[in-house]
Amino acid sequence: MVPKSSSRMFQLLQGHIQPAGLRSRKNRLVTKDGRCNIEFGSTEYSNHYAYLVDFWTTFVEIRWRFVLLLFVTAFTGSWFIFSLLWYWIAKNNGDLTGQNHTDGHVKCIENVHGLTTAFLYSLETQTTIGYGGRALTGHCAGTVALIMIQSIIGVFINCFMCGVILAKISLPKRRGKTVTFSDTAVICLKKGSLCLLIRVANLRKTLLIGSQIYGKLLRTTTSPDGETNILDQVDIDFMVDAGKDNLFFVCPLTLYHVINRSSPFYGLSADSLPLQDFELVVFLDGMAESTSSACQVRTSYIPQEIQWGYSFLPIISRTNTGKYRVDFSNFSKSIQVTTPHCVQCFESDIDQKNHNSHTGENHNNQEKRGVDNLGFQVIDMHDSVDITKM
Known part of the structure; x- marks a missing residue:
């Protein structure tokens, strides 16, 4: 007879059973830092054209490595393309090295003798370096038109790339990096009711204006017709003692959701909570005071990250000088308290x-x-x- 531990290990190796930690990571739709873990499959080829139409959003949202690659490619490519045009003008005019020059020959571009010097001239023209070694003579009308076109295109490339970089630096989600949620949620008594508590803090002294907090419970449900609904969403209302809208977000806040008959957590108990399969996604919407840009911060909690019968440790105290002090070392720490079983x-x-x-x-x-x-x-x-x- 094979021991249960050996049988379970064999099933793990065969892929029939996944470890609890792996299942948690796989079933999580929103990561702890707010990124959505979703993949779009079987997308039609024609739909990819929509990303090119909305090219500005596409360039702003792509990764920095691709932005830097685009930056180098745009400038280097434009320099090289225009260098070919300058080389073609110089060759047709007979200005290159090795071509027979007649007496009184007038060059279109001074000191452009090959492709390398043509590339240097294109670079110096578009970046307005102007070393003085290569210049137009003014005797060819095509060179005047070409230098105007290259200067205008160079300005457009500079403006576009600077706009993309500035837009990526000032993305509202960067402001969201300075808003943090507690690693775990707790369930305990609060004001005579059983509540689910989550702690959130703003790491900057500048406020988030018009902050609103709400949650979504994601779970798989089955309709009376037998249809399975994956990622069915249920609204979860969170509030603080001062309300749930237009929060004064100057110090860490403890959000709580009252578990009553209208709550989707009503049927849970301390024993059945770890066995559940759901994901609680918490959202914080607000406007940055310094940049007036709207941002959204989100995180998620799975049943294994909700502690039944625990309460957060206090973190706000007052110093001898009259200032309020926040101890972030206890931000996610909790202590066991007397709590109903269900x-x-x-x-x-x-x-x-x-x-x-x-x-x-x-x-x-x-x-x-x-x-x-x-x-x-x-x-x-x-x-x-x-x-x-x-």
Whole structure:
């Protein structure tokens, strides 16, 4: 009989079972740094033409290595193409080395004797270097028209490439790199309700104006007709104590989502949470105060990154000089706290306590549910009202 561990290892090698970590990475649609892990397959060839039509967005979104390659290719290619034209003019006029020159021969371009000197002249013309060794004589009308065309094209290339580089440097997503989310989410009690908490911080002192926070729960569902919906999206409302829109994002904020009957997390418990297959994507939209450019920051959490029964450590304190200090070393750290095992048992416990307060019955022998507090004692009094003592 083959041991279970050996059988599982064999299945892993055969590819029938994937490790939990690999499944998590494969099923994640949005990475922790906000990049979308999606691939477009079977795209028609005609659709690629749309990328060329919208060439500006295409050039701004391509990687830096391709931008640098485009930069070098654009300038070098234009210099070489115009050098061929200058070489052709000089050859037709008989200005090259080895051609027979008659008495009184007037050159179109001084000191252009071959392809190399023609390339140098093209480079000097387009970059306006002007060493003085090579120049037009003004006796050929074609050279005047060609130098005008090359100068205009050179200006267009300079403007386009400078615009692409500046646009890539000032992309709003670069501002999003200075907004960070906690590595994990936690579920604990907050203001008498079971809530899912996430922490977010702005690493710059400049604010994000009009910040809005919301979430999407991505999961695979099956319709009553038996149709499987992959990446079905459900809205998740997040809020802070001051609201959920137009946040004063000057210090780290703790977002929370109340897990009630209308929440998609209502049926979860501490035991069933790690076994779920979903992805919680959190979005933060805002406008950078310094550049007035809109940006969106996003991250995602899978069930293995949600801690049930934990709460974030405090990170904001006040110094002796009156300033507020943020300790980012505890930004993603959490501590275990007393938390209900599930939402239903927590609500049942609250209903039972409310019932006891109205009926006055003694439930000392009843099985404990919800939050078990060992320091809670119930004592019998001769009065008609039950008194609880901590």
